[in-house]
Each structure stands twice: as C-alpha cells, then as structure tokens.
Amino acid sequence: MSVSGLCQVCESAEASHTCDQCGRAVCDQHHDDAFGLCLDCSAEAGGSGGAETGEDPGRSDAGDDVRF
Ligand SMILES: [Zn+2]
Ligand SMILES: [Zn+2]
Incomplete structure (x- = not known):
C-alpha cells in the first residue's frame, strides 16, 4: 500500500507516510520516524529535545534493586 498525494504539511513534496494520530499524509521531512507521527x-506528544514532563528517560534500568 502506498500513500498517494502530497504532504499535507508543506503540500509540495510527495507524501510517503501517514500520521498515526491525525491521519494526515506527510512527506519524509514532516514525519517523525521515532513516533510514527x-x-x-510529535511536538504535542513530547517532541524531541524539548522539556521532558514526567519520567526521566535516563532511569530505565530499575530492575535488580527494587524494594518497597
Ligand atoms: Zn512535507
Ligand atoms: Zn499528525
């Protein structure tokens, strides 16, 4: 299956992805592969390099020393 049409963001490049959230067809330049959006x-979902809210991405190895 291929997405036909132009990117809904810039309307100048051929769309090659579809946003999982809003369903818009977007070109490679306006698609965030990490989020699929x-x-x-993706900016609304947290973005990249922005202010982190909630969990610290650096603390993912809490498995060996868990106590309550
Ligand atoms: Zn575009
Ligand atoms: Zn979207």
Whole structure:
C-alpha cells in the first residue's frame, strides 16, 4: 500500500507516510520516524529535545534493586 498525494504539511513534496494520530499524509521531512507521527503531533506528544514532563528517560534500568 502506498500513500498517494502530497504532504499535507508543506503540500509540495510527495507524501510517503501517514500520521498515526491525525491521519494526515506527510512527506519524509514532516514525519517523525521515532513516533510514527507527523511533526505537529510529535511536538504535542513530547517532541524531541524539548522539556521532558514526567519520567526521566535516563532511569530505565530499575530492575535488580527494587524494594518497597
Ligand atoms: Zn512535507
Ligand atoms: Zn499528525
């Protein structure tokens, strides 16, 4: 299956992805592979390099020393 049409963001490049959230067809430049979302949605979902809210991504190895 291929996405036909132009990117809904820039409307100048051929869309090659579809945003999982808003369903828009976007080109490679306006698609965030890490999230599977268009850049608009990925920015809302937390973005990359922005202010982190909630969990600290650096603390993912809490498994050996868990106590309550
Ligand atoms: Zn685009
Ligand atoms: Zn989107």
